[in-house]
Amino acid sequence: xxxxxxxxxxxxxxxxxxxxxxxxxxxxxxxxxxxxxxxxxxxxxxxxxxxxxxxxxxxxxxxxxxxxxxxxxxxxxxxxxxxxxxxxxxxxxxxxxxxxxxxxxxxxxxxxxxxxxxxxxxxxxxxxxxxxxxxxxxxxxxxxxxxxxxxxxxxxxxxxxxxxxxxxxxxxxxxxxxxxxxxxxxxxxxxxxxxxxxxxxxxxxxxxxxxxxxxxxxxxxxxxxxxxxxxxxxxxxxxxxxxxxxxxxxxxxxxxxxxxxxxxxxxxxxxxxxxxxxxxxxxxxxxxxxxxxxxxxxxxxxxxxxxxxxxxxxxxxxxxxxxxxxxxxxxxxxxxxxxxxxxxxxxxxxxxxxxxxxxxxxxxxxxxxxxxxxxxxxxxxxxxxxxxxxxxxxxxxxxxxxxxxxxxxxxxxxxxxxxxxxxxxxxxxxxxxx
Numbered sequence: 001x002x003x004x005x006x007x008x009x010x011x012x013x014x015x016x017x018x019x020x021x022x023x024x025x026x027x028x029x030x031x032x033x034x035x036x037x038x039x040x041x042x043x044x045x046x047x048x049x050x051x052x053x054x055x056x057x058x059x060x061x062x063x064x065x066x067x068x069x070x071x072x073x074x075x076x077x078x079x080x081x082x083x084x085x086x087x088x089x090x091x092x093x094x095x096x097x098x099x100x101x102x103x104x105x106x107x108x109x110x111x112x113x114x115x116x117x118x119x120x121x122x123x124x125x126x127x128x129x130x131x132x133x134x135x136x137x138x139x140x141x142x143x144x145x146x147x148x149x150x151x152x153x154x155x156x157x158x159x160x161x162x163x164x165x166x167x168x169x170x171x172x173x174x175x176x177x178x179x180x181x182x183x184x185x186x187x188x189x190x191x192x193x194x195x196x197x198x199x200x201x202x203x204x205x206x207x208x209x210x211x212x213x214x215x216x217x218x219x220x221x222x223x224x225x226x227x228x229x230x231x232x233x234x235x236x237x238x239x240x241x242x243x244x245x246x247x248x249x250x251x252x253x254x255x256x257x258x259x260x261x262x263x264x265x266x267x268x269x270x271x272x273x274x275x276x277x278x279x280x281x282x283x284x285x286x287x288x289x290x291x292x293x294x295x296x297x298x299x300x301x302x303x304x305x306x307x308x309x310x311x312x313x314x315x316x317x318x319x320x321x322x323x324x325x326x327x328x329x330x331x332x333x334x335x336x337x338x339x340x341x342x343x344x345x346x347x348x349x350x351x352x353x354x355x356x357x358x359x360x361x362x363x364x365x366x367x368x369x370x371x372x373x374x375x376x377x378x379x380x381x382x383x384x385x386x387x388x389x390x391x392x393x394x395x396x397x398x399x400x401x402x403x404x405x406x407x408x409x410x411x412x413x414x415x416x417x418x419x420x421x422x423x424x425x426x427x428x429x430x431x432x433x434x
Contacts, residue, residue, distance in 0.1 A: 012047075013044060019315065022308040038327065070094065108135035110133075111209050117213065156291060168282060169184075215228075233270050240424050244426075246395075251272055252282070263343060271426065286302065352427060369416075375412070380396055383396045
């Protein structure tokens, strides 16, 4: 639906919290430049909030505030609805209604896109409007549009990255200071990197939603958060960090999306990566994502992955793109799911394990352990013994194998009389299998 020449493009804003307030501020502060870039001015016609009378960090014209979000998204003359309230409902109903009424939509709502992205894309196509969501993954980092547009002529086969700043901050602190998980989490909360209830971050839900969005765009296949294998970082211990350090590795929470002949694998879990890997140097609350494509090779996207101002930058970029499309009477490219590749179960994913075993220090132990790996057809890449007597520990790193075979191997090791305990199990990524 084209905008009427000569009038401003009208924007309705849903939410005025950490991100929404910065979007509103930037729309006013950068109004002249935005108008020059678009070819028409942007005009905010309303801001939907739960409590219009509440004090806000950014001053908003009281006449724009409304508690009736549904009225705002159906208001005649509005061109673009920008949603930054988050969650599934009422966001889903509001956005579907907005598109039905001919409004293009910009959203930062990763949870909604990961759960019901197919319905949102279908609604946008049916209504002939845009659905843009760069801010839903990795904050200010331009990542989704390159996947959807810049690499449209290439075949992406792997996306690997750090997409949650809270967990990266916690793991970075555990690595650099020797802090335990609880202390590192408390520091993250004190600095505002972690919510009072950090479950979505530390249990991997946030990263899983982002992984689903990335995989869907990269592999042209419908992927939801329920398809993503998810493990958080609450079980990562100081001992795991020490083991990684001894190997010359560091622990990161990774989102891994891979395409193979059998389908696509999408997973989020902690993993050890070599300290010379570029992702190992991603510190504090920053994000970084590797995209590997057949022709383009390896591309890395790095930057601030969260925060009100960086995320608002991505929202504003989408508003500009959508506004240009409205003015020209066109739509941006849709995300496609033509490939319809099957999403593989975690057991079918090819992974490597780092396993630490507390073992009896007596002859024949290593042979018996090796036999357990052989029975599951898992090849051992490296093995070393640490300590002696009651402190004896075997550390084993495997070659790539199906995750199910590795899990069966760990279960068998745990039942052996020569193994006192399986002290640690962690996947290893980012290094050669040679």
